[in-house]
Amino acid sequence: MKNGYVIGCAILLAGLQGCYKGPEPVMTVDKMGIDVTPDENREYSYTDKRSGYYYGRTHESHFEAWHAGWNVAQRRIVSDYDLYVDDALLARDSAAVTVYPHYLERRFQQAVEQFYMVDDRALLALTLTDVKGDSIAIALDTALLTSPRYDDGILWYVPRESPDSLLAVTSYKEAQGSFAAGRLQYPVAAKGFLLAYGSEKECRDNIAAFRKEGSSWLDARRTRMNGIVAYSNPMQSNSDSLDKAIAWLLLTTDELVTRQQGRGIYAGLPWFNEYWGRDMFISMPGATLVIGEFDVTREILADFSRFQDTAKASPTRGRIPNRANMDGILYNTVDGTPRFVMQVADYVRYSGDTAFIREIYPAVALSIQASIDQFIDKNGYLCHADADTWMDVVREGIPGSPRGNRANDIQALWYNQLKDGAYMARYMGETDDAAAWEKRADDLRRKFASDFCDTTTYFVYDHLNADGSKDMQVRPNQLYAFEMIDDTAFCMHVTRRVWEELVYPWGVGSLSQYDDNFHPQHENWHYYHKDDAYHNGTVWLWNNGEAMQRMIQFGQPDIAWQLFDNMNRQALVQGAIGSLSENADAHPREGADWAGRSGTFLQAWSNAEQLRVWYQYFLGIRPDMINRTITINPQMPSAVTTLTWSERIGKGSLIGAYERTDKETAYAYVLRDEDAVIHLCIPLFAPVDVELKRGEMLLATVEGSQLTVKVRGTDGKDVLNVTTEQDEELVRRQQEYDRFFEGTAFCQPVHRDNLKAFDEYHEIPLTY
Numbered sequence: 006m007k008n009g010y011v012i013g014c015a016i017l018l019a020g021l022q023g024c025y026k027g028p029e030p031v032m033t034v035d036k037m038g039i040d041v042t043p044d045e046n047r048e049y050s051y052t053d054k055r056s057g058y059y060y061g062r063t064h065e066s067h068f069e070a071w072h073a074g075w076n077v078a079q080r081r082i083v084s085d086y087d088l089y090v091d092d093a094l095l096a097r098d099s100a101a102v103t104v105y106p107h108y109l110e111r112r113f114q115q116a117v118e119q120f121y122m123v124d125d126r127a128l129l130a131l132t133l134t135d136v137k138g139d140s141i142a143i144a145l146d147t148a149l150l151t152s153p154r155y156d157d158g159i160l161w162y163v164p165r166e167s168p169d170s171l172l173a174v175t176s177y178k179e180a181q182g183s184f185a186a187g188r189l190q191y192p193v194a195a196k197g198f199l200l201a202y203g204s205e206k207e208c209r210d211n212i213a214a215f216r217k218e219g220s221s222w223l224d225a226r227r228t229r230m231n232g233i234v235a236y237s238n239p240m241q242s243n244s245d246s247l248d249k250a251i252a253w254l255l256l257t258t259d260e261l262v263t264r265q266q267g268r269g270i271y272a273g274l275p276w277f278n279e280y281w282g283r284d285m286f287i288s289m290p291g292a293t294l295v296i297g298e299f300d301v302t303r304e305i306l307a308d309f310s311r312f313q314d315t316a317k318a319s320p321t322r323g324r325i326p327n328r329a330n331m332d333g334i335l336y337n338t339v340d341g342t343p344r345f346v347m348q349v350a351d352y353v354r355y356s357g358d359t360a361f362i363r364e365i366y367p368a369v370a371l372s373i374q375a376s377i378d379q380f381i382d383k384n385g386y387l388c389h390a391d392a393d394t395w396m397d398v399v400r401e402g403i404p405g406s407p408r409g410n411r412a413n414d415i416q417a418l419w420y421n422q423l424k425d426g427a428y429m430a431r432y433m434g435e436t437d438d439a440a441a442w443e444k445r446a447d448d449l450r451r452k453f454a455s456d457f458c459d460t461t462t463y464f465v466y467d468h469l470n471a472d473g474s475k476d477m478q479v480r481p482n483q484l485y486a487f488e489m490i491d492d493t494a495f496c497m498h499v500t501r502r503v504w505e506e507l508v509y510p511w512g513v514g515s516l517s518q519y520d521d522n523f524h525p526q527h528e529n530w531h532y533y534h535k536d537d538a539y540h541n542g543t544v545w546l547w548n549n550g551e552a553m554q555r556m557i558q559f560g561q562p563d564i565a566w567q568l569f570d571n572m573n574r575q576a577l578v579q580g581a582i583g584s585l586s587e588n589a590d591a592h593p594r595e596g597a598d599w600a601g602r603s604g605t606f607l608q609a610w611s612n613a614e615q616l617r618v619w620y621q622y623f624l625g626i627r628p629d630m631i632n633r634t635i636t637i638n639p640q641m642p643s644a645v646t647t648l649t650w651s652e653r654i655g656k657g658s659l660i661g662a663y664e665r666t667d668k669e670t671a672y673a674y675v676l677r678d679e680d681a682v683i684h685l686c687i688p689l690f691a692p693v694d695v696e697l698k699r700g701e702m703l704l705a706t707v708e709g710s711q712l713t714v715k716v717r718g719t720d721g722k723d724v725l726n727v728t729t730e731q732d733e734e735l736v737r738r739q740q741e742y743d744r745f746f747e748g749t750a751f752c753q754p755v756h757r758d759n760l761k762a763f764d765e766y767h768e769i770p771l772t773y
Contacts, residue, residue: 682697693714
């Protein structure tokens with residue numbers, strides 16, 4: 006049967022009468038375990054989805070890291086613990102370890118330890134099973150603790166960084182215990198230990214409730230996570246590593262979506278367990294929108310809008326905060342505010358919730374009008390201070406990578422803020438504002454190319470200085486400005502130049518290695534402060550998303566896939582379990598063939614951009630439920646030959662299947678609980694608009710130079726059958742792209758003797 010795999014998968018997903026009930030899940034959290042050896046000794050983390058997280062290493066006890074152990078509301082509580090059976094230490098360095106999204110398991114000769122956190126409660130649960138002995142004991146690392154007392158079966162400590170709260174330690178099952186020489190000991194029947202944090206009443210209540218309901222709490226946490234990977238976003242391909250990496254990235258990203266100060270997204274762990282406006286809005290498409298958590302997205306946008314600076318005399322009036330943490334609010338960013346407006350628009354496009362525009366519009370309008378009143382120059386460019394972009398490091402009062410006062414990416418963000426704001430103004434009936442903002446956006450776009458683009462060297466100036474001079478540093482920011490440029494050939498040249506000068510196999514560098522201010526490693530304390538390298542060479546994984554997107558937009562998914570696959574491999578076998586780091590070195594250390602990771606071990610925007618580019622550009626799913634339209638423009642790499650997946654859109658889901666053989670390529674799509682016009686863009690063919698009703702199946706088959714598009718009704722009969730030939734202009738254009746990008750390769754480290762960062766530069770063997 007032609008397209009048997011695709012049609013069979015689509016029918017399975019859609020149900021016999023278009024009544025989707027969901028496939029049996031292929032990927033569940035219980036199948037996602039990653040085994041870790043003692044030599045690997047990898048980092049791991051869990052959060053309680055509120056304000057607490059735990060950070061450890063699989064095989065190391067009491068390792069030196071500031072945020073090791075349990076942290077709650079930006080306070081360190083306890084850094085580690087030791088477990089014993091019959092006074093014998095359970096030595097982690099020889100344990101067999103498997104890390105799952107919802108718990109960690111260590112298997113010792115004397116027992117099996119399982120470590121759990123629970124949702125929305127400041128409580129840790131440690132179970133010990135298969136115990137070969139009569140007693141079990143726990144001893145806490147007391148470096149962060151003081152004033153121990155044992156009372157009524159509970160060992161109490163006062164955390165040094167949270168002296169108004171308590172840490173309680175007791176048995177998993179109620180049992181008679183004893184405390185001596187720093188160890189809390191129980192008979193084996195106690196089954197393990199509970200640690201609770203808060204007031205004495207909160208600790209006692211959580212302990213008592215867990216003993217009654219703990220199994221249901223843990224089941225609820227497992228069910229919540231399975232809801233993400235097995236039901237909202239199920240995926241199965243010919244690549245087990247792809248499926249597992251996407252599932253892990255979905256869950257470690259969701260780990261950062263918390264309720265610490267209202268809804269928000271932690272910027273990263275371990276030390277960015279706070280809300281950064283810029284990071285949050287960059288992360289939002291991959292962290293909440295492609296996952297389909299629209300209620301969460303809406304809540305985050307509404308909660309964070311309440312922090313907007315509305316003071317009339319304020320120099321930052323209209324801005325959304327750069328950072329909101331337990332100590333206060335900072336407005337020292339220019340890009341967080343346009344990204345806020347853009348994410349409001351993105352949320353509405355994904356969800357179809359146009360009613361939210363009415364609620365959020367005052368914040369949107371203020372953000373635009375205040376910028377017009379205070380921050381634009383005579384040419385309409387949005388002005389800002391040197392450290393007000395994402396390259397924001399300041400050390401001893403001096404910006405580490407000054408980009409004032411008109412950066413290229415900021416102008417593109419300002420343009421999008423104006424365009425999205427104008428749409429919302431029209432929805433609100435504010436037609437004068439809409440027209441004025443659209444005109445500003447169009448004028449800005451017309452001026453940008455002449456002021457920012459060098460067509461001789463195929464370069465977008467990084468920023469305009471206050472005196473009007475143009476900055477020539479080669480940075481990745483120019484990739485974000487393409488929507489401001491009409492010249493396709495110019496953008497092709499910029500894309501290839503950036504890829505070959507900045508995109509290493511391990512991620513996108515922040516400054517060309519040929520720049521005299523380049524720093525090969527993020528941390529090289531013998532020569533320079535790490536902040537000096539932060540945006541001056543150091544790799545930032547979040548920029549991978551835009552670099553891959555631009556390659557895919559030029560029909561080069563296989564080039565983009567090389568970087569995408571490298572990042573998936575990092576999540577599965579390198580660094581912290583299931584996650585992508587904030588940074589990496591540009592050049593590997595001496596004797597190494599791969600760059601070391603640095604910064605936070607789990608960074609929201611690194612994870613989220615990997616997910617965004619998968620859903621929006623490899624799968625090609627870009628909803629516009631404002632207009633009841635879904636663009637589907639798949640650009641599948643050669644490595645993927647079969648695939649089924651689902652993504653929540655609007656009030657329902659879009660379910661897809663794909664198969665490529667030597668003879669044909671086939672796609673199938675089904676909408677559940679929604680109707681929409683599908684704007685289908687199969688490579689080399691003119692777009693086809695198809696009105697798809699809920700439960701109907703869209704089938705597209707490419708055989709040779711012919712595309713057949715069918716719509717199969719819920720009664721099994723075809724309601725549309727269209728055949729078309731390849732579009733000659735699109736074929737010619739793709740051939741041009743292919744010729745131009747043929748041979749494009751990753752940037753490879755090149756040793757230089759004349760870098761300002763070093764008084765003496767020791768040559769690093771380059772073996773790749």
